[in-house]
Amino acid sequence: MFVSYKWLQEYVDLSGISPVELAEKITKSGIEVEGVEKKSEGIKGVVIGHVLEKVKHPEADKLNICQVDLGQETPVQIICGAPNVDKGQKVAVATVGAVLPGNFKIKKAKLRGEESNGMICSLQELGIEPKVVAKDYSSGIFVFPSEAEAGQDALSLLGLDDAILELGLTPNRADAMSMLGVAYEVGAILGREVKWPEISEHSSSEEASGYISVKVDAKEDNPLYVAKVIKDVKIGPSPLWMQTLLMNSGIRPHNNIVDITNYVLLEYGQPLHAFDYNKIGSKEILVRRASEGEKIVTLDEAERTLKADHLVITNGTDPIALAGVMGGANSEVDTDTTTVLLESAYFTGGVIRKASKDHGLRSEASSRYEKGVDPNRVRQAAERAADLMAQYAGGTVLNGSVTADALQIEPAVVSITLEKINRVLGTHLQMDQVQSIFKRLQFTVDVSGDEITVTVPTRRGDITIEEDLIEEVARLFGYDNLPLTLPVAETGPGGLTSYQLKRRKVRSFLEGAGLYQAVTYSLTTNEKANQYALETADTIRLAMPMSEERSTLRLSITPQLLEILKYNIARQNDSIAIYETGSVFLKNGEHELPVEKEHLAGALTGLWHSQLWQGEKKPVDFYVAKGVLEGLFSVLGISEAVSYHPAAIPGMHPGRTAEIKLNGEAVGFVGQIHPKVQKDMDLKETFVFELSLQSVLKVHVEPISYTSIPRFPSITRDIALVVDRETAAGQIYSVITEAGGKLLKEVSVFDLYEGERMEQGKKSIAFSLKYLDPERTLTDEEVTKAHNKVLKTVEEKTGAALRA
Structure with missing residues (x-):
């Protein structure tokens, strides 16, 4: 939700509060302000210019020489290439010395021999996103209303002197998807009143009921539908102030009627839709579920096939709008429209979301219906829009509204005790403090003893239980003001176990030694499952394996690491050192879960050290692999308990393999892969190690003791x-x-x-x-x-x- 700071001031007094300060206060109260953008930041020297004369450039077909009045003693000459520039226009001019977005500085220049003293600007050149620029000005300069004065600040007229707050709303805060909703929030934070827009009353000799009737078949989807009729409208551009507010909110201006519906949507949070009354083709509005396979052409000129769970607005027979999502092209307001049928309705979120999702149409209207609109603003929004159409489109508002009303929504009533509020928050608030908070939120409060009964306005549909009230008290009292306490528990704060700390130490050391961590599958083939196993056991096969390659639980990690080496060497990455800590699985009877043990394995091949400039190359050998392990054992403090013994292990080199014992118990091995295995796998000399990590890390280690440096010679x-x-x-x-x-x-x-x-x-x-x-x-x-x-x-x- 984009919130204009200047627009917000129309509803709540912001004196003494800067946009940045306001953003901080809103964020601290529970709605995150993701950013504050000053639209004119970095732009200066842009004024209104009056084009007095325009002639073709003698040396360029697409350039025009314009004489422009900038409110100074004499006009200036500006060369302009915009196709729509013309005599008599009021335009934005970047004067000599001006700075445009991107730190683009305007200087005097000569274009094809003619002097140019400034630049006539399009809205895009002033930093306004192309997607929100009206189509009439999407490929040329913007033309200001005739009442704009030459020399006047153009940035102010375009609303670029405004600050825009971007609110990151959570789904429960649908109330803040409108300017009035944000005004209520800010009013509560600052303790200031909220001013509603004034709506003028209109009388006519004709009744709206004489022009249209409304019937709703799908009452569960549309419990309230309000229609108003505005005659004799004149379609044209909306006032510049309205256009700028829409553009700053991310909405493209179209014409006065459509812009008013979008303006009121942003103001009240209530979606509206304007139909061309003369295109409806009947004097009836029927709201129903669509027929399966029924078709409609929407305003984006796409033909859409409807489903039976979509809600449509019809003229009694044919769809003229996909309810709450997008209107139909067959009833679109255009330059020939003279009578408008204005729709304001309460649609339930589920049916709107279904249609929006099915058709890939996410609109400002659908997003609000999905999250929930205030049912008590449906009629108010219609009256506000009709009043604006009378003011800015010259329309006549017919008496009354035509409604179909089956709405039964009452304000939520929630009771809570002061004791519970203080107990949950850890505070010592007094009753008058809590009452003040609810009154600032415009909630009705009744107090009986220690019990507080709150009647919640329908605009705050997110408040239904006691905890919601506690949250409101907490955020407006101030999260920073809540007392700090430590958790009460039998044990202290959580932490890593000794085993977990040692495992981290193992990984840190190996990565510091130059080995990369690998993560491989625990499932392998039946043939590889037993290779290099530290303990002999029956293999465990899955009942329904995905494939034979992943059918059996492993008893050793080494075969998977060798596969990684093979994969890399085949791709010319021939110097590799990797390790993995992971589980192996030992069978534990026919109907028992396997025993899971954690192992550490490593594999090294290629060059261990290379300094080409000095001509040094050290390939990996047995002592490199053994040295890595010795360094690890030293870090773990168990070096004195480890010994190495010659060993014959299947798949390992018979003369370059050692069994590793810890306190006399075998815990692993280190050595070179058998030359035949290396040849079969297209590996160079490869050295591996595998340890029972559980056995290594569970050894009790005495605390480190230090001795002083000897004073006497050795x-x-x-x-x-x-x-x-x-x-x-x-x-x-x-x-x-x-x-x-x-x-x-x-x-x-x-x-x-x-x-x-x-x-x-x-x-x-x-x-x-x-x-x-x-x-x-x-x-x-x-x-x-x-x-x-x-x-x-x-x-x-x-x-x-x-x-x-």
């Missing part, structure tokens, strides 16, 4: 041990760590030698050992003693010999 000893080639470095590492005691702080592998000088079946592994006591400086004797113990234990448990 002593490092390096040893090279000759062992059998099958002996794992991790095994020796564990023995050294255990034997080193409290003085041994760090152990690391720094060399592996299996060259020609090494005995057949043997290898040399070099370790660096760091000894430290944080309380004192160690002596050589103490380090030697601890170091010899390590060498002896390693020799006894692994058969290692110190390399000469």
